[in-house]
Amino acid sequence: MLPIIHILNYLLPFLYILTFYVYYYDFMHENSSFNNAKRIFLFVTLFIHLIYLLIRTAEFNHPPITTKFEIFTVLAFTISFSYFLLELLTDIRGTGLFIIIFSVVFQIISSFYIQDLLVVKEVLRNRLLGLHVISALLGYSGFTIAAVHGVLFLILYKDIKLSKFGLIFNRLPSLETLEKLNFYSVIIGFILLTFSIIIGVIWLPGAFPDFSYYDPKLIATSIIWLIFGIGIATKVIAKWYGKKVIIFSLVGFVLAILSLIIPNIFAKSFHSFY
Amino acid sequence: MKLLGVSINHKTSPIEVREAFHLSRDEIIHFIPLLKERLFTQGIILSTCNRTEIFGLPKSNDVSCNDIIKHIISYKNSHGICADHFKKYFSRNAVKHILSVASGIDSLILGDSQILGQVKEAFQLSEDHNFSGTIMRKIIDTSIRVGKRAIHETELGKGAVTVSYAAVQIIEKIFTSLYTKNALIIGAGETGELAAIHLYDRGVENIFISNRTDERAELLAKKVSGKTVPFEDIKSRLYKFDIIVSATSSEEFILDFDNVKTAMKRRRHNPIVITDIAIPRDVDPKVKKLDNVFYNDIDSLHIIIDDNLRKRKLAIPIVEKIVHEEMSNLFAWYNTLEVVPTIKVIRDFFKKIEKDELEKIKHKVTEEDYHKIEEMTKRLLGRILHNPTIKLRKLAESGTHHEEINEDTMILKELFGLENRPKNGTPKNDDEELN
Structure with missing residues (x-):
């Protein structure tokens, strides 16, 4: 199995780059022949990536979440997978390029540095921890996709305001659609993060003797959860629209990224495995 | 191909002259019998707001383009108008012109998609009044194919090239579901009307019209299944509208900064698209500074139009190539018509032999055997005639081997003792034989 894992590990960055290029080509050329085919490229890449993750889990007897670089490959997969689902559900195909680039970056870093770890802490082999x-990663992927659509919304908003009718104007979907995609991605991200928090709160205290509700990562994640929750509420209840909601989701995204980095660097936590 | 025709269009004459020769549907219906009687065996008359085209296959070699011009001048009673306004076409140029017109590259609005429908309608009129025929039908079918290819294979029909359509293009970049939006058209003149119709065509269901004179507003509202708003109520009801198109001839602003600011507050800063296509402008351009207010005037709309026109112009060489390709196919088909009578005579000759011989054995064999023999002879004849038929057609399609074709057909006829018909064949205008 190991040779297959190694081959797939080096094949995946190329597949993501190829898929990214197909999306890029289609974005630059209206009515390109890749308009339908690009989805197939993404599907094949995701399928091979899923096989890679499953083989890896079986071979090393733990889910690929034990190192940063294992997390990165899962993140590359979840981001593109979440986008794939969104594209299938909404049939809006003009924004994939800006999302798949994240998967390209994560997968390249992962492929370079990932190691074959047979010996890991016993708790990291637990399936509930994997779930x-x-x-949580799917939730953060949702927030990433929301952020990308948010940024695209702001660029298109500015272009229309300044009467700049170039490539962005021609190829992006409408502001209303971008705002909806942003909102739906936030909702999906929020639900998955909620699910992750619930599993964590129920199961983790028993699994970790040094578990604490004052854990910095737990507090940071709860704050993120609260921010996105308030954002959703303002949109649904107060009928906020446009820039305000978008900026809210972007702030949430930036804080989410910081919450992943800062507690790991500055605080000692039962959440730190590597 | 003896196709003749004349054209009067935006390139050949000013609007007054084009108007003088415009033919309504009824006029075309009355003009067709006259042309049939005196000039053409089959033809087509296309008349739109920018062009009048009369094309057909002449009844005799004496008919010329000048005759068509004389007839149209006389029919429209426009004797004072100079014949120089007409452009004359003959044979290949005539076909090329019809194909170019249908493609949209000859239109006043480059890539105008309406022309294709107008060509279809014009030919339908010819069909309905027995003014069509195999050759004309083939030319029009080819021109429609050219028009469709120009739309699907090139950028010729892409993007907005009119002010009102460019306005709709911007609106569609802001809102997705137009049918849920409320639109207000201020000014029921020609530009306002076009904008209202474009919005209606794009699915906006709630269209409101406001005009200084209520009658005109009501008239336009009827056209787009909309309602009217009294002109003096515009400011107080502004917050209800997501889309505003203003096209009045007012010398002062109809909506100032404060009007729009107040409306935005009342609509909780939900986006509003204001398209000001009036000169001088109807809306204070400062409203652009307000969040979620998307204001565009005629200058910004022209940025879109100019860009789209530039793209359309780049498509012209590709469309010309399509015209050339389709013309080659059309003339290849036309040239095969020369050999159609020969092929028909040879096939008939062999069929007669087949029939005679089968008749002789009909009562000497069983029914089952007879059918087998019948099948076998059909296959045999098919194989014998396949090569000569294909070779003759191929020679004819190239359109350059007339001597070889004549020689081959003569040899064939002499070998089989067939009657010698006129070598270039009468059937090109003989629908019955062609079919």
């Missing part, structure tokens, strides 16, 4: 981490 907890993967749902």
